[in-house]
Amino acid sequence: MNETDHSKKTYNIKKKFSIRTFGCQMNVYDSDRISEIMKGSGYEPEQDVEKTDILIINTCSVREKPRNRVISVIENVRSRNAGVKIVIAGCVAQLEGEELFADGADIIAGPDWYEELPSMLSRNELTGDRISWLDQGDPRFLANSSEKFQVSAFIPIQKGCDNYCAYCVVPAARGPERSRPFEEILQEVHHVVDKGTSEIFLLGQNVNSWKGDGGFAGLISKISTIEGVKRIRFTTSHPADISPELIKAFGNNNKLMPWLHLPLQSGSDRILDAMKRKYHIDHYFNIVNNIRSIRSDIALTTDIIVGFPGETEDDFRKTFDAVSKIEYEGMFSFKYSSRPNTAAALMPDHITEEIKGKRLTELQTMFEAKLPSLLQKYCGQAILVLVEGPSLRDPLVARGRTPQNHVINFITDSDPQSLVGRIISIKVEEVRTHTLFGCAMPAF
Numbered sequence: 001m002n003e004t005d006h007s008k009k010t011y012n013i014k015k016k017f018s019i020r021t022f023g024c025q026m027n028v029y030d031s032d033r034i035s036e037i038m039k040g041s042g043y044e045p046e047q048d049v050e051k052t053d054i055l056i057i058n059t060c061s062v063r064e065k066p067r068n069r070v071i072s073v074i075e076n077v078r079s080r081n082a083g084v085k086i087v088i089a090g091c092v093a094q095l096e097g098e099e100l101f102a103d104g105a106d107i108i109a110g111p112d113w114y115e116e117l118p119s120m121l122s123r124n125e126l127t128g129d130r131i132s133w134l135d136q137g138d139p140r141f142l143a144n145s146s147e148k149f150q151v152s153a154f155i156p157i158q159k160g161c162d163n164y165c166a167y168c169v170v171p172a173a174r175g176p177e178r179s180r181p182f183e184e185i186l187q188e189v190h191h192v193v194d195k196g197t198s199e200i201f202l203l204g205q206n207v208n209s210w211k212g213d214g215g216f217a218g219l220i221s222k223i224s225t226i227e228g229v230k231r232i233r234f235t236t237s238h239p240a241d242i243s244p245e246l247i248k249a250f251g252n253n254n255k256l257m258p259w260l261h262l263p264l265q266s267g268s269d270r271i272l273d274a275m276k277r278k279y280h281i282d283h284y285f286n287i288v289n290n291i292r293s294i295r296s297d298i299a300l301t302t303d304i305i306v307g308f309p310g311e312t313e314d315d316f317r318k319t320f321d322a323v324s325k326i327e328y329e330g331m332f333s334f335k336y337s338s339r340p341n342t343a344a345a346l347m348p349d350h351i352t353e354e355i356k357g358k359r360l361t362e363l364q365t366m367f368e369a370k371l372p373s374l375l376q377k378y379c380g381q382a383i384l385v386l387v388e389g390p391s392l393r394d395p396l397v398a399r400g401r402t403p404q405n406h407v408i409n410f411i412t413d414s415d416p417q418s419l420v421g422r423i424i425s426i427k428v429e430e431v432r433t434h435t436l437f438g439c440a441m442p443a444f
């Protein structure tokens with residue numbers, strides 16, 4: 001097609017877009033930015049995939065299952081909306097690149113290139129060419145310029161990862177670790193606080209190794225001096241990089257919430273070595289003990305992988321015992337999933353799906369049985385809850401988060417919507433499986 005042909009095409013700037021997001025909080029943040037970029041270029045958001053012109057799938061490749069859902073989403077949407085343009089964004093886009101054209105993608109956008117999406121779409125519209133934009137190396141962070149009020153705002157402070165854990169595809173998908181400059185982080189904190197946010201949720205693959213003045217503990221300390229910031233949380237922490245300063249911060253910074261997500265992955269030193277995790281179980285227990293002696297009310301949560309190559313029954317038992325002993329208040333547990341271009345994929349002694357499944361069920365059953373009794377300690381306490389809105393099931397019941405990051409549903413005389421963003425005192429009355437249930441204190 002030549003230049004003259006282009007001018008004959010009418011470019012409809014009121015095209016509609018939908019976004020489907022898989023994976024981690026970073027993808028949730030990125031999808032919000034993509035949405036702003038698209039709206040800023042004249043596209044209209046559309047929830048119904050049958051009516052949309054463009055479907056952006058923000059993908060996750062950390063395990064095989066979410067990766068394979070990309071194909072089923074494309075097939076499903078195409079069968080209901082034949083003319084839809086498919087954009088593959090996120091980790092699968094970066095890892096698999098133009099191979100995804102064969103699966104029906106029109107545009108492939110790696111995680112560092114979302115600002116280019118409108119120009120990729122107009123080029124595709126004008127020329128019909130399928131386009132991919134993947135190179136890494138540009139350390140720009142997309143800033144949150146949304147006017148939307150958020151109770152809790154994710155703020156990325158880092159991209160990528162240099163750890164190369166043997167099972168993990170993230171370093172290949174998201175590139176080397178890059179720290180976001182302090183001024184940019186601060187600017188974004190001010191931006192969201194001005195819009196009414198009271199909780200700052202810092203994000204990174206390994207936040208503890210954020211590079212900047214004062215390190216990660218210094219960053220938290222500076223953010224906590226900003227008026228309007230009432231709560232600070234972060235994820236994810238690597239046990240080998242937790243600094244004494246950060247542990248101290250849990251004791252002396254009352255804006256830093258008593259919750260730490262500290263992925264253990266395995267309780268066996270042999271498997272931790274094979275995973276290249278750079279710590280042993282003794283070190284992990286030391287962190288747990290130190291942090292609990294400084295902040296006794298802290299809630300710990302974790303990630304566990306069962307069935308890593310070579311994992312014996314004895315190794316699994318060590319994981320099982322560690323999880324039971326540490327008394328986590330939340331756990332994400334997974335069967336090991338072999339990922340392309342990772343060290344573990346080439347290791348011998350892969351475990352059968354059957355054994356992985358059996359170990360996962362055993363671990364989860366123990367955890368689920370134990371959790372309600374662990375949460376019982378909150379019953380009878382008055383807890384300060386940041387209100388998020390009505391509960392998911394009953395619009396007359398309100399929902400919020402405790403300092404320990406537990407969801408709590410509670411009864412109140414007020415309209416739940418009118419309490420959104422406020423921190424109020426709730427008496428915990430019951431544990432209902434994983435959620436707490438309570439009642440607003442009369443004088444909140």
Ligand code: 5AD
Nearest residue numbers: 062167168263303304334335336337
């Ligand atoms: N297989 C299973 N689980 C994995 N995770 C990361 N890579 C894999 C894999 N190949 C899990 C880890 C990590 C979490 C985000 O996902 O537990 O902490």
Ligand code: SF4
Nearest residue numbers: 161163164165168170
């Ligand atoms: Fe993956 Fe390990 Fe980096 Fe976490 S620390 S993103 S598990 S390589």
